[in-house]
Amino acid sequence: MNTTTASTLPAAAAQKIPWRKSKKLDQWICYWSVPFFYNLFGIVFVPLSWMMPPRSPSSPLPDVVAFMQSHNLLLACAILTLAYGLAPVSNAVYLTQMKRMSVNPAFRVTLMIGSIAGAIVGMLFPLFCFGLGAFRSGYEPAVLQMLYDFGYLAFIGSLGCFCAMWMAFGLAILLDHNNILPKWLGYYTVWQFVTELVAAPVWIDKSGAFGWNGLMTFWLAMLIYVPWQFIVYVCIYKAIRDQPEDELDNAVARKPGRAPAGAGA
Template sequence: MTSTATLPADGSAAPQKAGKREVWIVYWAFTIFYLALTIGVCFLGRATPPPRPDVSQAQAAAWFDQHQLGIQIGFTFLLMIAGGAAIANGIVGYFMKRMSSGKMLAYAYIATMGVGAIPGFQVILVCWLTAVFRPDREPRILYMLYDLGMLSYNGSLGCFTAAYTVVAIAVIYDKNHIFPKWFAYVTIWQIVTELLASQMWLYKSGAFAWNGMITLYLALVIFGVWITCFLALFRIAAKRESAQTPALYEPEGSR
């Protein structure tokens, strides 16, 4: 039996390895999006750390007046790049589809995060931009936009709880070792913080308010650890993906 390789028409040798360029493009888009999100939300929009929930109508209106320019610049920019959330979901789904736990969990993650992007990201942008668009509105209306934006941003629980649960299950049951098992247990802490954050709908001050030590700062620390691990693991997975040798040659046997 003899076998020959199918070569390109021009007779040149085919490359032995082909890097997954699109994986790296999306990886860097994911990283840059979260960096831009941090700048827009923390340094310009001032949503993190958040303003106080225990304020009067006049104080909420004065807060919008004080931070009008930052909100307009930061949140308008974030609206322009809001599609980056979908790209971020896509790369997670891409690697989850390579897990032995099945494609269904990958689709479930993409769907839940896609739904969660509206209350967890878009609503505060629209509410606060609306508030500073006409700062002469009645203070009670600005007060409602103030509360609605923050409660939606920090208190959108169900979609993200479902998404983190799906990731944890997929990693635990994966036999292809796309991500290490310990990352599933880090993700479970994300679920815990989402459940604790439900208390912000009941308290206007203290550890369980939207600016509280438990509902906010503990959650920020855990999220910081989680996203740092996620980015590092994505980088490792992307390098492994690039190092794979695709089947560029198709053996043709003849007897």
């Protein structure tokens, strides 16, 4: 047997390992739950409820009332309530790879806490505002208008937490010496963060390019964010695939009869 043939045997043997016995199975389960969540999220917000693309801040009051009393909103909110639990899984995929980076844990903690705050403001608040408006008929039009404003401003205008978390993610990629994710993704992430800053005027302008449905505050953000979301998960996929098994937390099996560290303390 020559050296070349011998060197290829471990790789060939590794490829024959059943996927159910892979030490990365837990990571892959988390990873593949993410596109399921985002597809469900898109269905709820677009064809089911038509909450997105966002309706105009200056919509006539009768149109606002008709939208807020739609039965589809209740169905959308019921589905989103069930799907909401998958949001932390998507963030865990980021955090697992950030743990491998040669950067201070503060970056990882910033992303984690920012994602928690962002999910509350950017997902739960709109969910309850739109769902509450449709839950019971007979609300005064002024109350429905307030819930309409509250829901959209929370969804489009919740900036600070997302600014912090994506800046931490982008900087972590750029400062990482282990090259877990490509450097160009760090620069792209910084540009994605800039779109959050552009959305700040939604609290001031009720129409035009800087309204919550405007060219700058919504459509520019979508133009940058949607491709970024696809690209980042392709990069995460490659990072999981290429991660050495000896880096995995579950890589070291405990020897029979040996107590785990800290037992009896």
